[in-house]
Amino acid sequence: MCGLAGFVGRGDRDDLAAMIGAMRHRGPDGEGEFIDAETGVNLGHLRLAILDIPGGRQPMWNEDETVCVIYNGEIYNHAELRRGLEIKGHVFRSDHSDTEVLVHGYEEWGEDLPGKLNGMFAFVVLDRRRRRLFLARDRFGEKPLYYAKQNGLFAFASELSAIAQHRNFEARVDRQNLQKFLAYGFLPSPNAYLENAWKLPGGCFLVYELERREVSVSRYWRFSLAPDDRLEARPESELVEELQALLSEAVRRRLLSDVPLGLFLSGGLDSSAVLWGAAQNLANDLRTFTVGFTEPSFDESDHAEAAAKAFGTRHQMERLDLDTARDLIPYVLSRLDEPLGDASILPTYMLSRFTRRHVTVALSGDGGDELFAGYDPFVVLPWARLYHSSVPQPLHRFIKGAIYMLPISARNMSLDFKLRRTLAGMSYLPEIWNPVWLSPAEPAMIADLFEEPVAAEELYSEAIALWSSEGRDKSDVDRTLEFYTNFYLQDDILTKVDRASMMCSLESRAVFLDNDLVDYCQRLPTRFKYRKGRRKYLLRRAMEGVLPPRILARPKKGFGIPLARWLRTVPTTPPLGALPGVQLDRVVNAWNEHRSGRADHRLLLWSWLSLQHTCAAGLG
Numbered sequence: 001m002c003g004l005a006g007f008v009g010r011g012d013r014d015d016l017a018a019m020i021g022a023m024r025h026r027g028p029d030g031e032g033e034f035i036d037a038e039t040g041v042n043l044g045h046l047r048l049a050i051l052d053i054p055g056g057r058q059p060m061w062n063e064d065e066t067v068c069v070i071y072n073g074e075i076y077n078h079a080e081l082r083r084g085l086e087i088k089g090h091v092f093r094s095d096h097s098d099t100e101v102l103v104h105g106y107e108e109w110g111e112d113l114p115g116k117l118n119g120m121f122a123f124v125v126l127d128r129r130r131r132r133l134f135l136a137r138d139r140f141g142e143k144p145l146y147y148a149k150q151n152g153l154f155a156f157a158s159e160l161s162a163i164a165q166h167r168n169f170e171a172r173v174d175r176q177n178l179q180k181f182l183a184y185g186f187l188p189s190p191n192a193y194l195e196n197a198w199k200l201p202g203g204c205f206l207v208y209e210l211e212r213r214e215v216s217v218s219r220y221w222r223f224s225l226a227p228d229d230r231l232e233a234r235p236e237s238e239l240v241e242e243l244q245a246l247l248s249e250a251v252r253r254r255l256l257s258d259v260p261l262g263l264f265l266s267g268g269l270d271s272s273a274v275l276w277g278a279a280q281n282l283a284n285d286l287r288t289f290t291v292g293f294t295e296p297s298f299d300e301s302d303h304a305e306a307a308a309k310a311f312g313t314r315h316q317m318e319r320l321d322l323d324t325a326r327d328l329i330p331y332v333l334s335r336l337d338e339p340l341g342d343a344s345i346l347p348t349y350m351l352s353r354f355t356r357r358h359v360t361v362a363l364s365g366d367g368g369d370e371l372f373a374g375y376d377p378f379v380v381l382p383w384a385r386l387y388h389s390s391v392p393q394p395l396h397r398f399i400k401g402a403i404y405m406l407p408i409s410a411r412n413m414s415l416d417f418k419l420r421r422t423l424a425g426m427s428y429l430p431e432i433w434n435p436v437w438l439s440p441a442e443p444a445m446i447a448d449l450f451e452e453p454v455a456a457e458e459l460y461s462e463a464i465a466l467w468s469s470e471g472r473d474k475s476d477v478d479r480t481l482e483f484y485t486n487f488y489l490q491d492d493i494l495t496k497v498d499r500a501s502m503m504c505s506l507e508s509r510a511v512f513l514d515n516d517l518v519d520y521c522q523r524l525p526t527r528f529k530y531r532k533g534r535r536k537y538l539l540r541r542a543m544e545g546v547l548p549p550r551i552l553a554r555p556k557k558g559f560g561i562p563l564a565r566w567l568r569t570v571p572t573t574p575p576l577g578a579l580p581g582v583q584l585d586r587v588v589n590a591w592n593e594h595r596s597g598r599a600d601h602r603l604l605l606w607s608w609l610s611l612q613h614t615c616a617a618g619l620g
Helices: 013-021 078-087 098-112 175-186 229-233 238-254 268-282 301-311 322-334 343-357 379-388 391-405 415-426 428-440 443-452 461-467 475-502 515-523 536-544 551-552 584-596 602-616
Strands: 001-010 030-038 039-048 067-077 119-127 132-137 146-151 154-158 195-201 205-211 215-217 260-266 287-292 316-318 362-364 505-511
Touching: 001 067, 001 119, 001 316, 013 039, 039 067, 039 119, 039 215, 067 515, 078 175, 098 119, 154 415, 175 428, 175 443, 175 602, 215 584, 238 268, 238 515, 238 536, 260 268, 260 343, 268 301, 268 362, 268 536, 268 551, 287 301, 301 316, 301 391, 301 551, 316 322, 316 343, 322 343, 322 602, 343 475, 379 415, 379 428, 379 475, 415 428, 428 461, 428 475, 443 584, 461 475, 475 505
Parallel strands: 260 287, 260 362, 287 316, 362 505
Antiparallel strands: 001 039, 001 154, 030 039, 067 119, 119 132, 132 205, 146 154, 146 195, 205 215
């Protein structure tokens, strides 16, 4: 893991130093820079050393210094690519640096390079021959990459706050994207929090022409389901064996490290499946890490201990008092870089902090829910379709009102919370069910907060475009899978894990996002993911007999905190810093309603805290 930053145009070494300094946590093991006065190109890099510790310094050049790379990530198939490039005549100077594969890979394949990589990455190539910069991001956007174009400046970095450090970039909050953040709970790519700035979406590359000062973005890959009828015809036992083999191989690729490595273990199906895969590849010395909580409804540590015991791992667990942990809220939110409405960033940070005391790399089960239909909305979809088609629209408001009369619980994923979220989504057209179910504030509330008309079609334009894209005969389950994988996974889950782990200088590797495993899931017919109310069907079948039955039988449980209860007293005085267009009296009303128990605004208020701490940290 690393941090990268740079710019072309107005600015000097002090600007580059300020950009790099804002991301020191991303790379404590080394720093490098390149400044070209002729072209105005400035490149900076921070390194968290994982592979080829003496030979992986950056920026890294080819032999004649016409191609230079700065890079953040891990290329899991770098050894195979290296052998192929050596056969073609490329000469490597490092022992086994994956960075050097990017240098020679770009020389050989140019813009086709990202499609050949199995890994997580964000990198920038300076191509001196063609006088251009080439920026690329991995398929799912595991590693972040922002860029900005303003006032004759083109800047890029692993974090948006690093770009904001440049003296010639004016950091102003983008009002439209502020509304989108409140509508989603995250900002779907390519939107970014500041004006004239963007996230390079996962699966895309960008070319910046140094002479013409022009930017062009192209897509080289997108997750899109294309069920293969041939898989439907095969015996289920064969599909189980193939999934097991792909999962084992995905784990094997991610075990490569020159520094200590372990596994995040929640005791859920996904992380336990990763542990099974690790056990197939390592005979001993498996290290697993869990955080447990003193509040029973939020604690999963007994399930994690059961999985660890089944495979004989060296298991370490830290038990925390959540009421003490809430004191971390200002610290974590102020270091998020961009606002995020997902409160599980807090326990994810605590797990990363604990794990980093022992290892430098951790494998995770992220992506399993998205690829195999693991979330609650998959169960609700048939009822949502029936409700939408049979209940007259005038009755929707009445039914919602009746549900909102239920007593409010502060428990983790309580029934009243789920019912309110479900009914909120069902009141809208199917193409925005999914984002409204996640939303901190549905369109009517956003319109009230800004005291202006707000069109749901504009707020959720990205989700609507995806739902209405090619393959109009896709089922609701398939469309929902594509929404969660293209948006929620990239811009919420992976963003959360990247920020939480990198705050601690820990590298996290998502096993389920292996190219071969994902390609298989894209071809896998829907009924092997969701069948008669049973989520993650084939993954559960693949783990039968190898995982403890209690893990296979347990329901989905998020990495939760008692957010609703906390926000009745924390913070003592709600922060009310001005944001473009937001009517602060409406925010005060929401805080008062929540604190009195008259309403449950937990998602909105957490998102508001995230916005306030982001601004206080200097972003906008």
